[in-house]
Amino acid sequence: MSEEKNKYCPYCGVQIDYKYTICPSCGKPQPKIEGIPPTHAVKRKNPALAAALSLLITGAGQIYLGRVLRGVFFLGTVLLLGYLLEDILTFDELMIVGIAFSVISAWDAYSIAKKINE
Numbered sequence: 001m002s003e004e005k006n007k008y009c010p011y012c013g014v015q016i017d018y019k020y021t022i023c024p025s026c027g028k029p030q031p032k033i034e035g036i037p038p039t040h041a042v043k044r045k046n047p048a049l050a051a052a053l054s055l056l057i058t059g060a061g062q063i064y065l066g067r068v069l070r071g072v073f074f075l076g077t078v079l080l081l082g083y084l085l086e087d088i089l090t091f092d093e094l095m096i097v098g099i100a101f102s103v104i105s106a107w108d109a110y111s112i113a114k115k116i117n118e
């Protein structure tokens with residue numbers, strides 16, 4: 001009978017028992033988010049924006065998505081690689097490594113945003 005044992009269906013907004021995995025009202029399967037009204041159930045992120053941010057600054061998209069450590073890791077790795085390879089590679093080769101990392105970072109940010117929005 002407790003109020004806390006209810007959640008809201010994100011599809012039709014009806015309050016249902018938290019134990020239901022399928023909404024008895026609209027029949028849709030329920031995500032594992034409990035007790036949050038449908039309008040606040042999912043904080044949507046823009047995958048294109050996340051990817052663009054990471055393209056500009058490696059790791060920035062991850063930070064935008066709240067994956068701060070992951071973003072710092074990406075940025076740290078690319079800076080460290082640049083430092084370590086500075087004397088080994090030519091400037092052009094370093095640029096290619098940097099761009100490759102930006103693309104990987106952008107793709108990673110895009111995937112994370114997609115997962116958040118699921």
Ligand SMILES: [Zn+2]
Binds near residue numbers: 013014
């Ligand atoms: Zn429903």
